[in-house]
Amino acid sequence: MSLDFEMNGIFPTPIYYAKLKKFTDMELKVIKLIGENQSIRNMGNSRSDDTFILRTKPFENIRKQLMRHVRQYFDKVICTSDKIVPYITQSWINYTREGEYHHSHAHPNSLISGVLYIDANKDNDRILFEKRIYHRISLTIKDYNLYNSDSWFFPVQTCDLVIFPSETQHKVEYKKGNNVRTSLSFNVFVKGDLGNLRDGTPLTIGDSTQLMGLDI
Secondary structure (H helix, E strand, O other): OOOOOOOOOOOOOOOEEEEOOOOOHHHHHHHHHHHHHOEEEOOOOEEEOOOEHHHOHHHHHHHHHHHHHHHHHHHHHHOOOOEEEEEEEEEEEEEEOOOOOEEEEOOOOOOEEEEEEEEOOOOOOEEEEEOOOOOOOOOOOOOOOOOOOOEEEEEOOOOEEEEEEOOOEEEEOOOOOOOOEEEEEEEEEEEEEEOOOOOOOOEEEOOHHHOOOOOO
């Protein structure tokens, strides 16, 4: 017999999910050309040689869409009263072919990170998040849930956007299916005034006035 009880989750990791508009033929053409002629080998797969891809003209519309979601993440998830402006720092394109993978990693020197899927099939493609913690006692789990799992995955498909705290460990398992899993990854930091004098925590990062009102 099961006893009545209530379960509460504290300190969860926010995984933001959204859907972007379909990519234009020109955007897809440029992304394909980059993969064929301007990519380098990464650990397990390939990525664009340019790691500031969203600063280029062909990606202007994609950058504007992403920034709308970045601002919403700060508004709805972080909910800070600090006078800061989030902006995308680095951005690059990943190409993962059948049998390839993307090693487990996090994104240092960044507050939040995101992945936009340009070519993905939800039957074969997924992003896997890992909880890096040492277990002094390892128990055999019979039914996995959000509380006892050390990893969790989300199926992804074309036009999906996933945003998460940059310290969250994640990876791509060995690719199945014959599509070239193509994604655009980006990091986000802030400029502006953080903290306050009363708490002894004031910090000014960069010149926020240069960013106010700009779509960066």
